Amino acid sequence: MAIPGIHGHHSRIVARLPKSPTGIDGFDQITQGGLPVGRPTLVCGGAGCGKTLFALSFLVHGATRFDEPGVYMSFEESTDELAQNVASLGFDLPGLIEKKKIVLDHVRIERSEIEETGDYDLEGLFIRLGFAIDSIGARRVVLDTLESLFSGLANESIIRAELRRLFRWLKDRGVTAVITGERGDGTLTRQGLEEYVSDAVILLDHRVTEQVSTRRLRIVKYRGSAHGTNEYPFLIDEEGIAVLPVTSIGLTHAAPSERISTGVARLDTMLGGRGYFRGSTILVSGTAGAGKSSVSAHFVDAACRRGERCLAFEFEESPQQVVRNMRSIGIDLQPWVDRGLLEFQAARPSVHGLEMHLSRMHRAIERFRPRVVVLDPVSSLISVATQGDVQATLTRLVDYLKMQGITALLTSLTHGRTELEQTDVEISSIVDTWLLLVTLESSGERNRGLYVLKSRGMGHSNQIREFLLTDHGVELVDVYAGPSGVVTGSARLTQEAEERAAALAHEQELERRERALARLRAAFDAEVASLRARFEADQADLATGIDEQRSGATRLRDDRRAIAERRRADAAQSGNGRRQGDESD
Amino acid sequence: MEPNFEGQVLRLYIAGQTPRSIKAFANLKKICETHLTGKYRVEVIDLIQSPQLAAGDQILAVPTLVRRLPEPVRKIIGDLSNTDRVLVGLDIRPAS
Numbered sequence: 001m002a003i004p005g006i007h008g009h010h011s012r013i014v015a016r017l018p019k020s021p022t023g024i025d026g027f028d029q030i031t032q033g034g035l036p037v038g039r040p041t042l043v044c045g046g047a048g049c050g051k052t053l054f055a056l057s058f059l060v061h062g063a064t065r066f067d068e069p070g071v072y073m074s075f076e077e078s079t080d081e082l083a084q085n086v087a088s089l090g091f092d093l094p095g096l097i098e099k100k101k102i103v104l105d106h107v108r109i110e111r112s113e114i115e116e117t118g119d120y121d122l123e124g125l126f127i128r129l130g131f132a133i134d135s136i137g138a139r140r141v142v143l144d145t146l147e148s149l150f151s152g153l154a155n156e157s158i159i160r161a162e163l164r165r166l167f168r169w170l171k172d173r174g175v176t177a178v179i180t181g182e183r184g185d186g187t188l189t190r191q192g193l194e195e196y197v198s199d200a201v202i203l204l205d206h207r208v209t210e211q212v213s214t215r216r217l218r219i220v221k222y223r224g225s226a227h228g229t230n231e232y233p234f235l236i237d238e239e240g241i242a243v244l245p246v247t248s249i250g251l252t253h254a255a256p257s258e259r260i261s262t263g264v265a266r267l268d269t270m271l272g273g274r275g276y277f278r279g280s281t282i283l284v285s286g287t288a289g290a291g292k293s294s295v296s297a298h299f300v301d302a303a304c305r306r307g308e309r310c311l312a313f314e315f316e317e318s319p320q321q322v323v324r325n326m327r328s329i330g331i332d333l334q335p336w337v338d339r340g341l342l343e344f345q346a347a348r349p350s351v352h353g354l355e356m357h358l359s360r361m362h363r364a365i366e367r368f369r370p371r372v373v374v375l376d377p378v379s380s381l382i383s384v385a386t387q388g389d390v391q392a393t394l395t396r397l398v399d400y401l402k403m404q405g406i407t408a409l410l411t412s413l414t415h416g417r418t419e420l421e422q423t424d425v426e427i428s429s430i431v432d433t434w435l436l437l438v439t440l441e442s443s444g445e446r447n448r449g450l451y452v453l454k455s456r457g458m459g460h461s462n463q464i465r466e467f468l469l470t471d472h473g474v475e476l477v478d479v480y481a482g483p484s485g486v487v488t489g490s491a492r493l494t495q496e497a498e499e500r501a502a503a504l505a506h507e508q509e510l511e512r513r514e515r516a517l518a519r520l521r522a523a524f525d526a527e528v529a530s531l532r533a534r535f536e537a538d539q540a541d542l543a544t545g546i547d548e549q550r551s552g553a554t555r556l557r558d559d560r561r562a563i564a565e566r567r568r569a570d571a572a573q574s575g576n577g578r579r580q581g582d583e584s585d
Numbered sequence: 586m587e588p589n590f591e592g593q594v595l596r597l598y599i600a601g602q603t604p605r606s607i608k609a610f611a612n613l614k615k616i617c618e619t620h621l622t623g624k625y626r627v628e629v630i631d632l633i634q635s636p637q638l639a640a641g642d643q644i645l646a647v648p649t650l651v652r653r654l655p656e657p658v659r660k661i662i663g664d665l666s667n668t669d670r671v672l673v674g675l676d677i678r679p680a681s
Contacts, residue, residue, distance in 0.1 A: 124600065
């Protein structure tokens with residue numbers, strides 16, 4: 001088998017070094033593909049750091065997922081012990097051995113039964129390993145823990161010479177190898193194995209701070225490949241080993257312009273009329289009992305109604321408690337849980353270190369693939385870490401969620417005595433929308449208020465709204481600005497009643513005037529009608545009179561003409577040619 | 586071998602006919618003839634030819650001389666150039 005790729009002298013050329021995926025969640029991401037193909041990698045760390053599990057995961061995943069059979073040469077644990085240890089992770093070693101996917105060889109060195117006399121080499125080990133590799137066509141090899149040779153054999157100079165030969169031999173065979181080493185005092189490995197491995201060195205660390213355990217992984221060296229030098233938290237649980245790859249994420253995430261409802265109609269209105277941005281991060285902060293969980297429940301409910309998957313991390317309440325409490329304000333989340341749209345992950349902050357929380361959340365998100373994530377409340381994480389750590393952790397989580405386009409709603413508890421606009425966790429800079437729930441005290445009452453402290457990229461209301469928790473959810477109502485500030489609660493109710501009364505009086509006055517106008521119009525119309533009637537009567541009378549007079553005058557003229565004719569007078573002929581009808585109307 | 590053989594049952598593992606293998610075999614032959622006259626059986630296994638046999642006797646180093654009988658199993662690694670240590674390893678001479 002030839003070694004693929006180019007040798008690592010020119011780091012720029014070997015940027016595309018072929019990688020062999022480990023199948024370990026997250027690890028292949030931070031190494032951009034896994035371990036260097038055809039080369040040995042040293043995995044070192046103290047006792048119980050997870051070296052063996054790392055190595056075994058690499059081998060089992062190779063055999064089951066990447067069609068690369070592997071040889072596991074164990075210098076410490078016996079074949080049976082190994083099989084038992086990993087059976088709980090779902091690794092069926094006996095089955096894989098049966099199917100010739102994996103060969104396990106337990107190398108036992110009992111110093112008490114060995115006598116050394118004269119010159120020797122470790123060709124026996126090479127032959128054993130070579131035979132195992134050939135028997136199944138292995139592409140991967142694990143040597144765990146090679147350093148046992150030093151305790152089993154006396155001649156250190158022979159061991160060192162042979163180790164050098166072994167690493168070269170592994171490269172010549174073209175197998176991708178993982179060699180584990182016990183961490184030494186001030187050195188990566190007790191026996192300085194790092195001296196022989198020039199390609200990749202990975203350090204695992206398991207530390208306990210204030211009774212909280214944290215596992216971290218660091219890539220000390222990876223020749224020919226870009227890699228983060230940060231410490232990455234990792235965890236070991238029933239699903240195996242997982243590395244959290246979210247330490248160094250840049251601000252490269254997309255910024256979708258899609259908007260999604262907050263679940264509260266008036267809150268949508270306050271946020272430019274259309275709610276949150278998809279993929280943004282929302283912080284809801286407030287004092288105890290201010291209604292943070294209700295705001296988040298509305299959001300979850302709205303998302304589930306859209307058919308989106310929601311993952312809610314609860315740090316203070318059990319899922320049952322959350323469901324029950326939200327029912328009291330008319331939000332029933334249980335159907336969403338039943339339909340698999342909503343999943344709760346509840347854990348007390350103190351059960352894990354911060355990194356472990358982050359890892360678990362990361363893993364849950366990877367598995368459940370939600371579109372909406374809720375963390376309720378992030379402030380309780382302070383109990384397991386310092387503020388700086390919490391901030392760093394949340395920044396990483398938020399960056400990760402943004403990369404995934406997941407909309408996140410974080411709640412944070414502020415204490416009554418601290419400034420309103422100051423969250424315990426100084427995370428305001430990483431959130432896009434910040435809703436503040438405040439308690440407004442006046443007239444011997446405490447009432448809830450909500451305002452939008454900031455909301456990037458959208459016009460938003462600058463007004464405080466009174467925030468009511470009713471049996472059908474959150475309601476936002478206008479607050480009244482009185483002489484002594486905003487008016488809420490019963491003062492607002494009084495104000496409202498007064499305004500209602502005034503409005504009613506106003507309405508009644510209007511109606512009265514309208515009625516008066518109607519009456520006036522009716523009177524006017526009656527007057528007009530009677531006038532017209534009189535006019536018509538008079539007109540008729542007058543017309544009759546005129547006619548009578550006109551016909552009287554005509555008769556008179558005719559009579560006069562007749563008299564004149566009779567008297568032979570030549571009287572004036574005026575009006576002689578006119579007919580009677582011309583005078584009429 | 587016969588079941589009630591009471592001598593030493595020995596196996597010498599080598600990896601090819603290297604000068605070291607040849608030296609080890611010569612040293613072994615001399616020791617056996619000198620100290621175990623007639624009371625031994627030696628089997629030489631070349632792992633180059635029979636690599637599958639390396640795991641059974643937990644062989645890492647070559648040459649390795651394994652005393653399979655009598656119990657307990659003893660291993661002597663190296664070219665057997667130090668006769669005293671070989672004799673101690675075979676329980677023929679007590680360690681001093």
